[in-house]
Amino acid sequence: MIRTLVAEPTTLTREGLVALLSREIDIELIAVVERGEDVLPAALEFSPDVALVAAAFPGHDGIAIARVLYAALPGCRCAILSAGRSMRDLRRAIAANVHGFLVHDCPAEFLAEAVRQIATGNKVIDPRLSLSVISSPACPLTTREAEALRVAAQGSTTAEIAASLCLTSGTVRNYLSRAIAKTGARNRADAIRIANESGWL
DSSP states (O other), X not given: OEEEEEEOSOHHHHHHHHHHHHTOTTEXXXXXXXXXXXXXXXXXXXXXXXXXXXXXXXXXXXXXXXXXXXHHOTTSEEEEEESSOOHHHHHHHHHTTOSEEEETTSXXXXXXXXHHHHHTTOOEEOHHHXXXXXXXXXXXXXXXXHHHHHXXXXXXXXXXXXXXXXXXXXXXXXHHHHHHHHHTXXXXXXXXXXXXXXXXX
């Protein structure tokens, strides 16, 4: 039996997942939680083979939870459940060592098979996102250019970005100008949008 934990804040989605997985004779639902802060305690108590964790909870980042879960229970393989197909979330999830990235509207049979594959150590990504990963260009930004854009995305001024990154305002302006050119953007806001949509921030 594949001991499985489901962590999903949305009632309709959570109940749908439970209903779908409960039909599978080789999958045992050992814990179902709806709050982000309950995921790790439940996992530590029940030691699941697979944890299906929502990408976002009120007040909590599901991908950050997955990273903590991986550190605390290396034997528990985690999959992120996303409401959309964000390349940024996918890249963050991969960096967090998750074993799966699934989308809420995937077919029921795909979900069950994904749990089986993840339980054996295989990595599973929604097929529509897999194609995007293969076809998407590598990030053209340097680490510093990406950092400057990331801070700019919070609405910071050039001076605030400089203070945050311990740089001069002139250096920040250079980084932002290069980022705008490399992304083919018209301006800073456009560069932030393109970089976010491409999963580079």
